[in-house]
Amino acid sequence: MTSNPTLADLAGRVAADRGRPAFGHDALITCDRLVRVFTADGVEVQALQGLDLLVREGELMALVGASGSGKSTLMNILAGLDTPTAGAARVAGRDLLAMNARDRLAYRREVVGFVWQQTSRNLLPYLTSAQNVALPMQLAGFRGRSRGARRARAERALELLELLEVADCRDRFPHQMSGGQQQRAAIAVALANDPSVLLADEPTGELDSHTAEQIFAAFRAANERLGTTVVIVTHDQAVASEVRRTVAIRDGRTSTEVLRRSEVDATTGHETVVAREYAMLDRAGRLQLPAEYTRALGMRDRVALELEPDHIGVWPDDSGRDRTEDADGRDRTGPGKRS
Numbered sequence: 001m002t003s004n005p006t007l008a009d010l011a012g013r014v015a016a017d018r019g020r021p022a023f024g025h026d027a028l029i030t031c032d033r034l035v036r037v038f039t040a041d042g043v044e045v046q047a048l049q050g051l052d053l054l055v056r057e058g059e060l061m062a063l064v065g066a067s068g069s070g071k072s073t074l075m076n077i078l079a080g081l082d083t084p085t086a087g088a089a090r091v092a093g094r095d096l097l098a099m100n101a102r103d104r105l106a107y108r109r110e111v112v113g114f115v116w117q118q119t120s121r122n123l124l125p126y127l128t129s130a131q132n133v134a135l136p137m138q139l140a141g142f143r144g145r146s147r148g149a150r151r152a153r154a155e156r157a158l159e160l161l162e163l164l165e166v167a168d169c170r171d172r173f174p175h176q177m178s179g180g181q182q183q184r185a186a187i188a189v190a191l192a193n194d195p196s197v198l199l200a201d202e203p204t205g206e207l208d209s210h211t212a213e214q215i216f217a218a219f220r221a222a223n224e225r226l227g228t229t230v231v232i233v234t235h236d237q238a239v240a241s242e243v244r245r246t247v248a249i250r251d252g253r254t255s256t257e258v259l260r261r262s263e264v265d266a267t268t269g270h271e272t273v274v275a276r277e278y279a280m281l282d283r284a285g286r287l288q289l290p291a292e293y294t295r296a297l298g299m300r301d302r303v304a305l306e307l308e309p310d311h312i313g314v315w316p317d318d319s320g321r322d323r324t325e326d327a328d329g330r331d332r333t334g335p336g337k338r339s
């Protein structure tokens with residue numbers, strides 16, 4: 001890189017940038033440096049602080065994080081119920097910052113489906129579960145107003161209730177169903193208009209662990225059989241074992257990610273699921289190290305770095321210490337101390 005670029009150099013760089021695909025151009029959900037600031041009683045709360053997230057079409061993934069980390073704020077933005085203060089968010093080609101009220105309504109009816117923690121928020125109490133599933137189709141004008149249209153909606157409602165294994169509850173009102181049955185019916189309602197994305201905010205928060213497992217099976221069925229992309233927000237770490245990808249949110253940013261993949265032993269044919277944790281690297285090169293790692297090595301404020309052929313070394317700021325080697329003879333001193 002030249003320190004004094006000519007005008008031609010700069011023009012060349014701009015042209016190269018223009019040709020480069022945009023961040024997340026091939027993702028179904030793209031959150032690019034999302035910021036959401038709330039002001040309450042004159043105090044500003046930064047619920048999202050430059051959050052980056054990409055979700056590919058067909059994924060089933062979970063967002064986990066402690067209370068107050070920003071999960072619901074992100075979910076409300078993706079659901080089209082709230083708008084970010086800054087940054088960019090796109091879902092299935094829709095720019096969530098550029099939608100007017102009409103676009104927003106169409107987005108909520110056709111592009112996303114949601115399941116909330118409170119079962120009362122998902123189902124209308126005075127409709128049966130089949131009527132609850134048919135209602136979003138009717139509101140979206142699915143097949144029009146004829147008797148045939150009504151029959152087509154009723155058939156689709158029943159198909160969805162069957163997929164979610166609650167067809168026996170089709171004529172029951174929500175208060176006549178268990179919490180697990182209500183949530184499965186709620187998933188059917190969310191799927192009614194065949195959305196690109198199913199968003200679920202703490203969908204198992206009010207359920208026992210056995211029923212919660214059944215709800216995850218229902219999300220998997222929707223994902224595998226209908227191809228719907230599913231994003232589940234939870235503070236329950238046990239959820240992690242139910243999905244292939246878990247992204248952790250900390251202080252309004254994505255911090256770490258766990259990916260699971262199946263490995264089959266060539267000799268025994270035995271299949272095991274291997275999990276690996278990754279840290280997120282944002283486009284400015286920022287890396288959030290897990291708190292337990294930095295605590296274990298007493299890292300704070302400043303760390304020493306060194307670029308190696310296949311990795312980057314990160315050391316505590318030990319500029320005052322002498323060169324040391326561990327039991328394997330590996331150098332454990334910061335880079336500045338190496339000979």
Ligand SMILES: Nc1ncnc2c1ncn2[C@@H]1O[C@H](COP(=O)(O)OP(=O)(O)OP(=O)(O)O)[C@@H](O)[C@H]1O
Nearest residue numbers: 038040045047066067068069070071072073074235
């Ligand atoms: N409408 C609001 N007005 C003011 N502050 C808000 C508002 N909504 C959220 N916040 C604040 O933003 C931060 C993130 O909240 P959010 O509800 O997104 O977290 P969360 O991870 O979903 O937490 P929980 O698991 O407890 O629901 C918190 O500090 C919260 O107090």
